[in-house]
Amino acid sequence: MSWNSSTSRRHRRATTHSALALAATLMLSAPPVWGQEALAPPQGPAILTVEGNIAVTNGEGVAAFDRDMFLGLGTTKVTTTTPWTDGPHVFSGVLARTVFEKVGAEGTVVLASALNDYTVEIPMSDFQDYDVLLATEMDGEQMQVSDKGPIWIVYPRDDEPALQDRRVNERWVWQLKALRVQ
Structure with a gap:
């Protein structure tokens, strides 16, 4: 079979069609960013x-939330x-998983950092x-930096005996400022 212009056009069309099909497949199989x-x-x-x-940012590789944006994600x-307070308290804030869903987080470990760099x-x-809360209020009062605010990672420890472990207590970061997904 000789290679002529008709064969060349069919080859280019087939190649173009294959490339478009591959691109469509990749787009459909990609994460829903x-x-x-x-x-x-x-x-x-x-x-x-x-x-x-993370897949969704509003800065150079970072998703930054002001108070209104943060609470706008939905509170619970x-x-x-807690190991640091007397009796049960009602905490209000945003579920951590909601924040991670919003930013398209993918990873197995999160580094949580406080204002004092803990x-x-x-x-x-x-x-x-677990319903781990990024709490901004305790007993209806906005938490201040002087008392574990503006955000405190709170575990539902009374609902889950496994969360009453001393090692889990180390994860209750107060004065939370940043989360790094790895």
Whole structure:
């Protein structure tokens, strides 16, 4: 068979068709990043930043949340005791898993850092398996930096005996400022 211009055109069309089919397949099998709503830049001071293996940002590789943006993700309440306070308290804030879903986080470990640079590794499975709260209020009062605020990682320890372990207590980061997904 001789290679002529008709054969060449058919070859180019087949190659183009194959390339388009491959591109469509890749787009359909990719994570639904484009389905996630864009993250607007904060209008006020950022109270939390999320970085690392995230798909949605509003800065240079970081998703920064001001208070209104953060609470706009949807709040919930957890009533539990803590190793640092007396009796049960009602905490209000955003579930950590909601934040990670919003930014398209993928990873197995989260480094949580406080304002004083205390940093601890938390397994991502904690946020998937338990209703871990990024609390901004305790007993209806906004938490201040002087008392564990503006955000405190709170585990529902009264609901899950496994969360009453001393090692889990190290993960209750108060004055939380940043989460790094790895």
